[in-house]
Amino acid sequence: MYLTTSIAVLITLVEQTELAEEPMATHVHLICLAVQPLMETAPLPQMEPSALMRLVDLWVLRLRGICAHQRAHVARAMVIVEVHQIIVRQHQGVKQLSELVMIQAQREMGEDYCTSPDCQFNYGPACDANKIPSGTNTSSIQRNKVGSVLYGSAGIYDCVQAGDMALTFDDGPFIYTSHILNLLQQYNATATFFITGNNNGQSFQQKRYVEEFTDDLLGKGEIDNTSLAWPALIKRMYSEGHQVASHTWSHPDLSNITSLQRKNEMWKNEMALRNILGVIPTYMRSPYSSCTAESGCEGDLNDLGYHITFFNLDTSDYLNDSPTLIQNSKNIFDAAVNSSNPSTDEFLVIAHDIHNQTSQVLVEYMLQGLKAKDYKPVSVGTCLGDPMENWYRTDTSATLGS
Numbered sequence: 001m002y003l004t005t006s007i008a009v010l011i012t013l014v015e016q017t018e019l020a021e022e023p024m025a026t027h028v029h030l031i032c033l034a035v036q037p038l039m040e041t042a043p044l045p046q047m048e049p050s051a052l053m054r055l056v057d058l059w060v061l062r063l064r065g066i067c068a069h070q071r072a073h074v075a076r077a078m079v080i081v082e083v084h085q086i087i088v089r090q091h092q093g094v095k096q097l098s099e100l101v102m103i104q105a106q107r108e109m110g111e112d113y114c115t116s117p118d119c120q121f122n123y124g125p126a127c128d129a130n131k132i133p134s135g136t137n138t139s140s141i142q143r144n145k146v147g148s149v150l151y152g153s154a155g156i157y158d159c160v161q162a163g164d165m166a167l168t169f170d171d172g173p174f175i176y177t178s179h180i181l182n183l184l185q186q187y188n189a190t191a192t193f194f195i196t197g198n199n200n201g202q203s204f205q206q207k208r209y210v211e212e213f214t215d216d217l218l219g220k221g222e223i224d225n226t227s228l229a230w231p232a233l234i235k236r237m238y239s240e241g242h243q244v245a246s247h248t249w250s251h252p253d254l255s256n257i258t259s260l261q262r263k264n265e266m267w268k269n270e271m272a273l274r275n276i277l278g279v280i281p282t283y284m285r286s287p288y289s290s291c292t293a294e295s296g297c298e299g300d301l302n303d304l305g306y307h308i309t310f311f312n313l314d315t316s317d318y319l320n321d322s323p324t325l326i327q328n329s330k331n332i333f334d335a336a337v338n339s340s341n342p343s344t345d346e347f348l349v350i351a352h353d354i355h356n357q358t359s360q361v362l363v364e365y366m367l368q369g370l371k372a373k374d375y376k377p378v379s380v381g382t383c384l385g386d387p388m389e390n391w392y393r394t395d396t397s398a399t400l401g402s
């Protein structure tokens with residue numbers, strides 16, 4: 001009975017809010033706020049996991065109706081987390097059920113979730129993803145393809161120089177980045193940073209989700225906002241010889257948006273990086289490792305003159321951001337590196353500078369490990385044999401705008 005009431009309230013709320021121009025997460029929050037007291041004041045029936053899942057399915061069906069967006073599974077995961085929290089508060093004894101719910105939530109987020117939830121930018125102008133950096137749009141600049149490294153296409157997974165190890169960090173900069181830069185300096189190492197322009201699309205609900213797993217909060221603002229710490233950090237990366245590359249403006253799944261949206265994601269990040277460095281990168285990594293030929297993504301990035309950069313060693317640090325779990329990432333690193341041979345092998349490693357344990361533990365561990373095995377810690381460009389002048393587009397006649 002209470003479930004029926006909850007669902008009825010939910011549906012009413014969804015219908016009422018359907019026309020509002022707000023990011024989807026606001027709806028999720030409203031819905032959860034409405035349903036939560038109903039479920040908390042009356043005991044949940046002895047629900048089988050399958051019944052609970054059916055309830056969640058119904059919520060999500062409605063959410064899909066509002067969002068009409070490919071990343072509805074993020075909404076689903078957030079709802080599941082809400083349900084989980086209610087269950088934990090109300091039924092101390094149903095550990096098994098709540099664990100099932102959390103497993104389902106993790107599954108919904110996908111294995112390649114890298115803690116930068118997409119703002120639902122199709123939904124309305126309130127979304128941070130729709131913000132535009134100042135200055136001239138880079139859409140009309142000339143994009144010569146220099147060097148011999150593959151542009152667009154299926155992308156790059158491996159270094160070409162044996163003995164090289166390219167450490168790469170996605171999603172930053174963030175509050176943990178400066179410590180990583182200090183360590184790189186200390187170990188005389190060069191790395192690559194795939195920068196996201198605006199990870200501010202995180203709502204209250206999304207932040208709570210991230211906290212559950214990582215203790216991290218993003219909501220960091222645009223990278224070229226000079227009142228924030230990010231421009232100085234990106235300048236420091238650049239001036240200390242690290243490679244600065246693009247990870248899109250707002251971290252969408254590039255295979256699931258239109259060609260124009262995809263280009264805007266790249267142009268806006270170019271504008272922001274141009275505002276900081278005066279140059280724009282030629283290397284990028286697609287969020288969620290997603291950039292298919294069928295969607296047109298590979299072709300668009302080729303047209304924009306980008307090298308699509310993947311990896312061959314995934315530390316899974318985003319899944320292991322706790323003092324106990326980070327050992328898993330160390331083990332992954334060791335399993336790959338300890339049995340390798342630097343005279344024949346190379347590594348293109350992915351980690352994320354938005355995680356505390358990555359910064360505090362994993363980076364130094366990897367630096368010590370790679371030195372012990374005689375690998376050279378270099379940037380992606382270097383490990384591909386591409387000279388530094390090819391990593392960026394610059395133009396003395398200022399066609400990049402300002």
Ligand SMILES: [Zn+2]
Binds near residue numbers: 114116287
């Ligand atoms: Zn990412």
